[in-house]
Amino acid sequence: MNWRVSLWPRAAASDRSRHPVARCAPRPRSEPTMPPRLPSLFLSHGAPDIVLSKHALLDALRSLAARLPKPRGIVVVSAHWTDDPIGVTSGAELPTVHDFNGFPDALYQLRYPAPGDDTLSAEVGQLLRLQGFENRLHPQRGLDHGAWVPLTIMYPAADVPVVQVSLPSGSLQNLVRLGAALAPLRRQGVLIIGSGGSVHNMLELNLAGRTDDWALDFEDWLDEAVAGGHFERLITPGAFPATLRRAHPSLDHYAPLVVAWAAGDRDLPGRRIHQSFSYGNLGMSCFEFGREASAEPGPSMLPG
DSSP, X not given: OOTXXXXXXXXXXXXXXXXXXXXXXXXXXXXXXXXXXXXXXXXXXXXXXXXXXXXXXXXXXXXXXHHSOOOSEEEEEEEEEEOSSXXXXXXXXXXXXXXXXXXXXXXXXXXXXXXXXHHHHHXXXXXXXXXXXXXXXETTOOBOHHHHHHXXXXXXXXXXXXXXXXXXXXXXXXXXXXXXXXXXXGGGTEEEEEEEOSBOOTTSOOTTOOOOHHHHHHHHXXXXXHHTTOHHHHHOGGGOOTTHHHHOSSSTTTHHHHHHHHHHOTTSOOEEEEOOEETTTEEOOEXXXXXXXXXXXXXXXXXX
């Protein structure tokens, strides 16, 4: 029922100016719409040619994008950019960086023309300073494949502004601080993505497609830590499993996972939303963090 429909008898036109309800009734005000708070994500991007494949990850990421509210912007932290001070992309146009060699020509023809967002870049810079991080804008840097590969799958229209943020140098604690710095953006409708790999050892690929026990064992440890809410295990070397050194000879593809969980809520467990392997031993697991993740059940896509 329209609240403007009065129970009083309808006044004549000449009397309406004297009607107490007509003179005193307030006009309805539309409340500002708050953007939905989004989870943070850790996405394994694998080798860049995955975008040309029919790998199970593609359907998983498309389903994820369809389930989430459309973000007003995306902040992505990729394994392929570490800088000191922390770098933040800026500018209206972000070139697609093909930072790899030896792949099919079709891959080098792909472009992901997502716009930048200078306002969001400035917000990121301010949040980083509040956490004690020096940072600088990079108006000429584009999106490396750690950023554009998963975004091409999730948001193929490239109609969501993107800001890429580098990993910090230094200790694992700096990864935690970076995630904490970015966390407030989730309440502003910004999707935070850490893009790396759950298992990433390019010297241990198995082109026959078989996944070795050490890779499976590390995936099990990772899932147990995330699902059990054991954030400290991810940043405590004494708690690392023996398989970590083989699963991650360097920590560049592991680091975005720490950032993503810290940006979600390190005090809450996360959940694995996809598990598979590529090239035998490249772990493609994806995780979701934040109250939204812990409250919303969803199936994992396990390798068949």
